[in-house]
Amino acid sequence: MDRLRWYWWVLLVLLLSLASYALAVRIVNSIDYRNNDFFTFWLAGHMVLHGGDPYSPLQWVAGHHAFGVTWIPNQAYVYPLPLSLLFVPLGLLSLHQAFIVWVALSIIMILVALALLLKLQAGSGRFVIPLFAGTIFFRPTTLTLFTGQVSSWLLLLVTIIAILWEKGKWEWGSLLLPILMLKPNLGAPMVVLLGLWLLFQKRYRAILAMVVMGMILLTVGFLQNPHWISAYWGIGNTKLAETFGGSPTVWGLGALISHNQITATLIFGSLTGLLVLFGFLRVLLSAHPTMRPVDVVALAVCVTLLVTPYTWTYDQLLLILPLTSAILAMDRIGVRFLVTASVFLAIDVLAVILLIFDTLMQVEIWNVLVPLAVFGLCLVYLTRRIPSGNLEAVSKS
Numbered sequence: 001m002d003r004l005r006w007y008w009w010v011l012l013v014l015l016l017s018l019a020s021y022a023l024a025v026r027i028v029n030s031i032d033y034r035n036n037d038f039f040t041f042w043l044a045g046h047m048v049l050h051g052g053d054p055y056s057p058l059q060w061v062a063g064h065h066a067f068g069v070t071w072i073p074n075q076a077y078v079y080p081l082p083l084s085l086l087f088v089p090l091g092l093l094s095l096h097q098a099f100i101v102w103v104a105l106s107i108i109m110i111l112v113a114l115a116l117l118l119k120l121q122a123g124s125g126r127f128v129i130p131l132f133a134g135t136i137f138f139r140p141t142t143l144t145l146f147t148g149q150v151s152s153w154l155l156l157l158v159t160i161i162a163i164l165w166e167k168g169k170w171e172w173g174s175l176l177l178p179i180l181m182l183k184p185n186l187g188a189p190m191v192v193l194l195g196l197w198l199l200f201q202k203r204y205r206a207i208l209a210m211v212v213m214g215m216i217l218l219t220v221g222f223l224q225n226p227h228w229i230s231a232y233w234g235i236g237n238t239k240l241a242e243t244f245g246g247s248p249t250v251w252g253l254g255a256l257i258s259h260n261q262i263t264a265t266l267i268f269g270s271l272t273g274l275l276v277l278f279g280f281l282r283v284l285l286s287a288h289p290t291m292r293p294v295d296v297v298a299l300a301v302c303v304t305l306l307v308t309p310y311t312w313t314y315d316q317l318l319l320i321l322p323l324t325s326a327i328l329a330m331d332r333i334g335v336r337f338l339v340t341a342s343v344f345l346a347i348d349v350l351a352v353i354l355l356i357f358d359t360l361m362q363v364e365i366w367n368v369l370v371p372l373a374v375f376g377l378c379l380v381y382l383t384r385r386i387p388s389g390n391l392e393a394v395s396k397s
Contacts, residue, residue, distance in 0.1 A: 024103035035071035038148025045087025055231040081228040083182040106152035113159040134344025143314035151317035165293035174206035178214040189304040248367035273307040295382040298322035302375035
């Protein structure tokens with residue numbers, strides 16, 4: 001019987017891989033795959049593979065020209081150097097084939113993250129179709145796949161961290177946490193927020209594991225380029241200055257309300273960001289025993305997407321984790337299935353409505369209301385005590 005089940009799993013994985021690859025081919029062939037965000041990641045891996053320097057503006061621009069790319073949004077690589085190693089294997093492939101492989105992997109990573117989250121709660125199988133449908137129609141999903149961004153990889157990484165903490169493997173989960181810093185606009189706030197929580201929980205060995213991995217990443221970068229931090233710092237500051245106030249965050253909302261007046265933007269962003277952070281910290285300090293690690297991670301994701309100075313709509317793919325957590329929490333406390341199952345689709349509708357406003361105003365800022373709505377949902381349901389009669393619904397893995 002176990003062997004038969006193993007065969008079924010192998011068949012399922014094979015079919016999933018083939019379906020993901022076929023869908024990836026259709027996506028990549030339908031877009032201008034050269035003038036696309038994915039080229040940034042692929043070119044960095046390709047340059048490192050061939051001994052190039054992604055932080056050299058001369059080499060970076062020449063790399064675009066060499067592959068017939070006319071869209072050059074940045075004059076150098078805008079991510080921490082160790083991230084380029086993730087794409088070295090794809091640098092062995094042509095740009096077209098590498099894009100297809102990455103999109104296929106992105107689809108699989110999203111589905112695996114969903115499956116892992118559903119396994120946290122017994123009886124969650126009935127939410128497979130609602131969550132799958134919600135994910136398909138979620139605008140950040142489409143943007144992630146069509147732009148070749150790394151949001152799906154980050155979603156899977158955050159999910160694995162939460163799962164490991166749920167299973168009591170604090171050091172292993174914390175060892176993975178600094179890897180989020182490879183996309184620092186999202187990783188840095190999450191590392192700080194979750195690091196504070198570990199400190200409140202007196203998980204000192206877990207914090208030590210974070211420090212160890214952080215040092216490893218720094219060392220890897222230094223082995224690639226001894227001056228990579230100073231180079232990245234200058235490039236990152238330039239990018240932030242160019243895009244500040246245009247992202248779907250509290251800072252962008254402040255810029256929209258104040259008509260891009262820098263002082264008013266800073267005041268609104270600071271006060272609103274502090275209010276969001278205060279809400280998060282209050283939850284941490286008053287967390288009751290039923291507050292699960294995955295719930296804290298879910299709140300940290302929402303806070304990060306609201307307060308970080310630089311982010312875009314595809315980064316909101318990470319909201320799949322807090323949305324799933326909130327939906328399962330609603331189920332645990334006895335909310336009707338039809339209501340719970342429609343939550344994700346309601347968020348999808350909200351995203352489409354906001355897209356209409358963004359299109360009319362030629363901005364991307366109104367999408368900040370999506371993580372704000374999910375944050376409110378999480379505050380309402382993830383911080384509630386589970387009725388004693390429903391405790392058996394929680395997986396005891």
